[in-house]
Amino acid sequence: MPADFVHLVRHGEVHNPDRVLYGRLPEFRLSDLGQRMAAAAVTLLAGHSVTALYASPLQRTQESAAPWAEGFGLSIRTDERLIEPTNRFEGKRMNGRTLADPRHWPLLVNPRKPSWGEPFADIAARMLAVMHEARESVDAGEVVMVSHQLPIWMAHRALAGEPLHHDPRKRRCSLSSVTSFAWADGRFTETDYQEPAADLTAEATDLGAV
Numbered sequence: 001m002p003a004d005f006v007h008l009v010r011h012g013e014v015h016n017p018d019r020v021l022y023g024r025l026p027e028f029r030l031s032d033l034g035q036r037m038a039a040a041a042v043t044l045l046a047g048h049s050v051t052a053l054y055a056s057p058l059q060r061t062q063e064s065a066a067p068w069a070e071g072f073g074l075s076i077r078t079d080e081r082l083i084e085p086t087n088r089f090e091g092k093r094m095n096g097r098t099l100a101d102p103r104h105w106p107l108l109v110n111p112r113k114p115s116w117g118e119p120f121a122d123i124a125a126r127m128l129a130v131m132h133e134a135r136e137s138v139d140a141g142e143v144v145m146v147s148h149q150l151p152i153w154m155a156h157r158a159l160a161g162e163p164l165h166h167d168p169r170k171r172r173c174s175l176s177s178v179t180s181f182a183w184a185d186g187r188f189t190e191t192d193y194q195e196p197a198a199d200l201t202a203e204a205t206d207l208g209a210v
């Protein structure tokens with residue numbers, strides 16, 4: 001029998017002294033605080049039967065998956081479909097000056113798609129596909145998948161039947177948060193959202209993504 005639950009876990013705080021939108025840029029590792037956040041997330045499922053662990057290929061998600069691998073004796077299955085979306089603002093500081101620059105206006109013409117990066121519909125489709133495959137990849141237990149804010153939020157909205165376009169400032173997907181889905185009646189249903197690193201987030205810098 002396949003897994004009963006799939007848990008989508010966001011990575012911890014990233015070392016980003018220049019405060020840029022890092023997107024898929026290489027070598028953005030977890031900060032020391034981010035390492036503590038990642039360790040805190042694992043405690044949420046202590047005693048659960050976690051039988052598979054997946055992660056995005058980016059460094060921050062691989063590092064965030066490491067405590068899960070150690071805690072449950074699992075290897076990390078890297079899957080490109082869990083990766084951060086493409087974003088043409090990568091490497092830039094997202095502030096009023098950036099958005100007011102006329103050179104960037106063509107990127108902002110369609111926030112419903114969005115015009116600055118990977119379409120929301122494509123993100124949702126790849127996330128749902130990998131969730132289904134991961135569930136079927138085990139005989140029982142629960143699956144943990146370490147990903148990024150926007151992919152997790154797209155999975156949430158798609159499965160809740162909500163429009164995929166949204167205000168990025170209102171995403172409910174904190175650093176090292178865990179969004180849980182149960183499989184019942186032939187579909188995924190969100191059952192829980194928790195922030196096991198909540199006591200650390202007041203100290204954290206979370207730039208998220210546009």
